[in-house]
Amino acid sequence: MPPPADPADPVEAFDELYQRTRDRLLLQTWALTGDLTAARSAVRHAYVVAWHHWRKVSRRDDPEAWLRPHAWAYAQRRHTARLGHRDKDLDPDVKATLDALADLPVGQRRMLLLSLLAPGPSDDMAREVGLPREEAERELHAAAVGFSALRDVPTTDIAAQLDPLAAAVADVRWPRPSILRRSGSGRRRAHTLAGVLATVGALVVSGVVVGDDGVRTSLDRAVTGPRASAPAAPGGEEAQPPLVADALLTGEQVQSRVRGTGWSELRTDGNTEGDGIVLPCQADRYADPRGTGALLRVFAAADRGTGPRRTAWQLAEVSRNERAARRTFRRTVQWYAACSEPRVQLLSTRTVGAVGDQAMLFTLRSWSRPVRTTVVGVGRTGLLTTTTVLRVGNDDRPDISGGTDLLADAVREMCAMPDGGSCVGRPDPQLARAVPIGEVPSLLSEIDLPPVQRVAAPWTGSPTVRADTNPAATPCDRTSFTGGQVSNNVTRTFVVLDAGLPAEFGLSETAGSLGPRKARAFVDGVRRRVARCAEDDLTTEVRRLETSDTKKEDLTVWVVTTEVSEDTTVRYLMAVLRSGTSVAQVGFVPAGRRTMADEAFVGLARRALERLHEHPAP
Structure with missing residues (x-):
């Protein structure tokens, strides 16, 4: 003992x-x-x-x-x-x-x-x-x-x-006692401040304060901030502030978890200044505009070197009830799953087990110069939702371990708050399907697309329409998604505007639904037609980049090169895929050296297969 x-x-x-x-x-x-x-x-x-x-x-x-x-x-x-x-x-x-x-x-x-x-x-x-x-x-x-x-x-x-x-x-995870003590100390300081503010407030009501020189000075208005916490609760009990700065990460914690030296805190506030858009991909000032508290802390590393500065952020919000907190978590996740910043690509999505009540990790890359990689963690514990953002230069591989540990530390600090929920065990990040986004979640979106080499402009997607034609087909397969057997047939095309590219340049995806046997037969038919193409047409070369088959999914990716004339060759990148009863085709027509690498297109085809899981059944 x-x-x-x-x-x-x-x-x-x-x-x-x-x-x-x-x-x-x-x-x-x-x-x-x-x-x-x-x-x-x-x-x-x-x-x-x-x-x-x-x-x-x-x-x-x-x-x-x-x-x-x-x-x-x-x-x-x-x-x-x-x-x-x-x-x-x-x-x-x-x-x-x-x-x-x-x-x-x-x-x-x-x-x-x-x-x-x-x-x-x-x-x-x-x-x-x-x-x-x-x-x-x-x-x-x-x-x-x-x-x-x-x-x-x-x-x-x-x-x-x-x-x-x-x-x-006996299986409940508890915060460390030091976290509770820190929250208790922060509560004591907050109540001391609340008492000072109450005294100042009484003077403000009377319209005057007494300065250091004893002169009664008029106050035109009191300076207040949104989401302020009340100093007292019903029944006379002191109210615990919904969020205190001591519950946020410190520069030392960031230093211990991620690469870089000299991490320090630049500012901590309620994010009330300007338009409130501080974090990468942030869509609104707060994910919960009706919440009871919010704090933002910004960090930076001292080792600038020759690349962009390493930066980190933590945003924490408190909701009024658990239903609102779950909604806040979903809204925050959508900020990053559907990032609207141009030339940002979603590299991976992970769920993180044993961290609070809900936790996810996103890896994104901004291809606008300077190229930067961002690891974002979103976690919820009880009524509190916190977002940790770690942005580094492109020379660094995504720090998944550091991002996971940073999110776990953030949730561990906040679960001790009165409105906290589950705490932290051993964090378990697992790759997951991309979060459904957009008008048609089963199709690719701009955030999925890799950059075009030698092109600095962003992708722009067309509206999704009924697939009366299939712009993703190649001359080798001429696949159609029309006819009585195919339902839910839709198509979408992506182009790069104002980049001087030829009209034929672009990327398209077409999808539809069939019965289980017919869906498998659909994929097999495309594979047979592409395989015969090089034999039937001596001006065409076919190279297979990837293929996989399981009971639930199929995927094959090709490069198809066709000589149109002695001086002109057209190159296609094409994939056919199946998820259950849903089938799709993805096709890309580059323009010379303004193209994407083969491995980048294979990765895009895999993302399309993830998204296809959301397509409706026939």
């Missing part, structure tokens, strides 16, 4: 209390509300508040008895859904126990849980629920009888019904 904490060391004493009591306190709070998300946030909040008031809390004989009412009160304020509804995948026995507890009056439920999960003298339990001892004992008896009938178990087996709940909370 670890040695007992030194009561003279407040850090050691707090950390020991946290390690010893957190699982038990979470079990009690979950059993009271039936809402594990609310319980988890409430328990963390209780420890943050405890550190805020540690001199008072540490002098109590039983600090846990101080923590419990704070956790219970906060959890019940956050819990608005019917008991059990927030936890969709509960074990049936756990759900039955929570439902039975929910059917008890709140007072009886409190007494039953105190007697089973926080045993102590009857007088202490009665005092905690605010009842005389005799009345508290009657409530406990009624609770035991009621729960026994609801669960159809004898009263002697009531305690055993809570064992599965205890096993479930």
Whole structure:
């Protein structure tokens, strides 16, 4: 067993209390509300508040008895859904126990849980629920009888019904105690500032302040910022600010996670100045314009060298409820999945397991000079959504490991906040399909397209139309997507405007739906026609770049070169693909050296196969 904490060391004493009591306190709070998300946030909040008031809390004989009412009160304020509804995948026995507890009056439920999960003298339990001892004992008896009938178990087996709940909370990931202490210290500073602002506010209301020289100076207006936190909560309790600067990453953390030297913080603010567009690909000032708090922090590395400066950002937002927070996460993801900046290409998409409640990682490259690579992490923990952006020069490979660790650190800091949710385990980034975007999510978009060599202008896509013709076909295959057997047939073309390119230059994709057998036969037919092309036409050369077949997907990519005349040769890059019952063809006609590398087109064909998964069934 670890040695007992030194009561003279407040850090050691707090950390020991946290390690010893957190699982038990979470079990009690979950059993009271039936809402594990609310319980988890409430328990963390209780420890943050405890550190805020540690001199008072540490002098109590039983600090846990101080923590419990704070956790219970906060959890019940956050819990608005019917008991059990927030936890969709509960074990049936756990759900039955929570439902039975929910059917008890709140007072009886409190007494039953105190007697089973926080045993102590009857007088202490009665005092905690605010009842005389005799009345508290009657409530406990009624609770035991009621729960026994609801669960159809004898009263002697009531305690055993809570064992599965205890096993479930044992798997909960907790933030480090240092994070809670930092949040508690930030809360203390925020409340000191709130008190100063309240005093200034009273002077502002009167229209004057007294300067250092004793002169009464008129104030034309008070300087305020949007999304400010109220200094007090209902019932007189001090309100925890929804977000404090101490919950953001530090320059030292960035330095420890990503390449570069001399990382430092340039600014921290609520992003209220100018148009609010600070991050790459950011579409709006906030992803949640109705949120309760937001903070932006900007970092830069000192090692400029000869390339573009390494830069990093963190944006954090707090939403009003979990539904709004999930919506904020989706909106933020769309900023990067559908980045509207010209000449930006999405290189990869990853889901990140064991980081908060939701987490994704995007790798993008801006081909505008100077060429830069950006790794973006988006994570949600409870009501808080955070975005970490790491932008480096093109000479550096995407720092996936650093970007993942940076996002994990950001979520780990924020999950300790009162509105936080799941914390961080061992981050597990996994490649995933591109996030659906655009009017027709099953087709390629501008963000998928690699750059054209020797061309500095961006791609521009046409509107998606019915595929009465197939501009992606080559003279070798002449594939058609019309006829009674093909449904959902659509096509789209991409060109580069104002670049002096010939009319035939461009990239097209056509897609449609067929029955399972006919979809496989469609791909086989294109393959046979292309394979025969070189044999039937001696002026045509066919080279296969890639092919793959599985039960669910097919993909083949070719280069087709045709001599039109002694002086003119036309080169096509073409791919045919299948995802389930959906088929598609991608074709690119370059203009001499204004082309794309073979491997870049193969990568584009694979992205088209990812997108084709979204195409509707026949």
